[in-house]
Amino acid sequence: MKTGYSILSVVAVMGLLWGGSAEVKGQDAATNKPEVKKKVDAQQRANAKTGRNAAAKKPVRKPNPAFEPPQVVDGLPNVLLIGDSISIGYMVAAREKLKGVANVWRPTTNCGPTTKGVESLDSWLGDRKWDVIHFNFGLHDLKYMGPNNENLADPESASSHQQVPIDQYAANLKKIAERLKKTGATVIWRETTPVPKGAKGRVVGDSKRYNEAAAKVMEEVGGIQVDRMYDFAIKNVENLPANVHYSQEGSKKLAEQVARSVKAAIESRAK
Incomplete structure (x- = not known):
């Protein structure tokens, strides 16, 4: 009785695994591109500034x-x-x-x-x-x-x-x-x-x-x-x-x- 997989099946599975890994690596690489990183940093700074402005606009109640x-x-x-x-x-x-x-x-x-x-x-x-x-x-x-x-x-x-x-x-x-x-x-x-x-x-x-x-x-x-x-x-x-x-x-x-x-x-x- 045959107990192994065919060579073609093994190759196909390895190809899928390799492709998925490559896709993830590609996403990580895309995120780390200088132009993308700049956009992310800029958005984070904008969010932080918005939060500070909201806090600054909140009226401070003076002691009676x-x-x-x-x-x-x-x-x-x-x-x-x-x-x-x-x-x-x-x-x-x-x-x-x-x-x-x-x-x-x-x-x-x-x-x-x-x-x-x-x-x-x-x-x-x-x-x-x-x-x-x-x-x-x-x-x-x-x-x-x-x-x-x-x-x-x-x-x-x-x-x-x-x-x-x-x-x-x-x-x-x-x-x-x-x-x-x-x-x-x-x-x-x-x-x-x-x-x-x-x-x-x-x-x-x-x-x-x-x-x-x-x-x-x-x-x-x-x-x-x-x-x-x-x-x-x-x-x-x-x-x-x-x-x-x-x-x-x-x-x-x-x-x-x-x-x-x-x-x-x-x-x-x-x-």
């Missing part, structure tokens, strides 16, 4: 000056301002108004609703000895959320709900007020500013309702001063755009009110 720590002056009282974006807006101007009177700090975040306050208060207080604490929660509690927690939902929608209902708001606020009082600082509750007509995701008049609930809490806790910011803001409504935030001039007006209440608290502690 409201979150910067104060230039501490030894011997001055330490003041902590707690609140949402309204307080962030007046922070720098309030610090300037209290220059030489107090070292003014705030948490490096938007303090949001009372739920966040209950969770984060101890970290915001830290281990510093506070003389005056001026605080507010409200606008983030009373705003409406969608069924999937969409922010600033339509209050008229049956599927919308306030982020923190007023009863829960009062319970949370009581916990916060009691904790702040334990610090030994003079504690000032700052009323929530008004919701103007046209504000998205909020209802005109809700600030007043939540302030009334807060007033009962402060009376129950006792020993807490009140910054009547709601009435003050109503008088400066021209500085309020069609949302809850203030113009730069409006924030400066609020800062004046904050500074007055803080100064009065410091003076009362000195007596």
Whole structure:
């Protein structure tokens, strides 16, 4: 019986193998040709440049000056301002108004609703000895959320709900007020500013309702001063755009009110 292949079959197979190897070698050689290599290098440089340009065009967010720590002056009282974006807006101007009177700090975040306050208060207080604490929660509690927690939902929608209902708001606020009082600082509750007509995701008049609930809490806790910011803001409504935030001039007006209440608290502690 014959067990080998014919000479012609062997030659044919070797030819195929040799041809395939030659083809691969030819591809490698083509890639390494000077003109092809130049094109590849040029494309790589172009891709790298595009990446650098994209990175360069990406805006760099500047640090918010409201979150910067104060230039501490030894011997001055330490003041902590707690609140949402309204307080962030007046922070720098309030610090300037209290220059030489107090070292003014705030948490490096938007303090949001009372739920966040209950969770984060101890970290915001830290281990510093506070003389005056001026605080507010409200606008983030009373705003409406969608069924999937969409922010600033339509209050008229049956599927919308306030982020923190007023009863829960009062319970949370009581916990916060009691904790702040334990610090030994003079504690000032700052009323929530008004919701103007046209504000998205909020209802005109809700600030007043939540302030009334807060007033009962402060009376129950006792020993807490009140910054009547709601009435003050109503008088400066021209500085309020069609949302809850203030113009730069409006924030400066609020800062004046904050500074007055803080100064009065410091003076009362000195007596």
